[in-house]
Amino acid sequence: MTPPRRQRRYTGEPPPPPPPPPLQDSTPDGHAPGDGRKEKNPERLYVLTGAGPGDGERAPIDLVTLIIARAEPPPSAAPEQTALLRICEAPLSVAEISAYLNLPFSVVTVLLTDLLAAELAQARAPLVTQARADRSLLEAVMHGLQRL
Secondary structure (H helix, E strand, O other): OOOOOOOOOOOOOOOOOOOOOOOOOOOOOOOOOOOOOOOOOOHHHHHHOOOOOOOOOOOOOOOHHHHEEEOOOOOOOHHHHHHHHHOOOOOHHHHHHHHHOOOOHHHHHHHHHHHHOOOOEEEEOOOOOOOOOOOOHHHHHHHHHHHH
């Protein structure tokens, strides 16, 4: 089998620019309908969250709060809540959950507020490492290195 031959891109003159896409086939955000991008639909997000006036307050959650599932999703849970509980079998940050589910942070916060109120999930503060290492640990490492 022979390897493919390389061809030069330009033979002296640059190629002509590609023609612009037709205007009637583009979506309202300016992207072609089949270019692989998902269309953001604010009405869908509103339905997911069930948001409305007087729905209560959101839980104090930030991007680094760790979420862990405490129970299996009930049959009456929304598909997004079920997916959220399934991926949170191990602790995940809210930012990771938002990325995995491809949902905005605000929508994930509303979904998590419902799950936390139903005690199906638990929120934990992120693990903070100490700013300074323990002196005895540093001395033990130093003595170990000197013995080598």
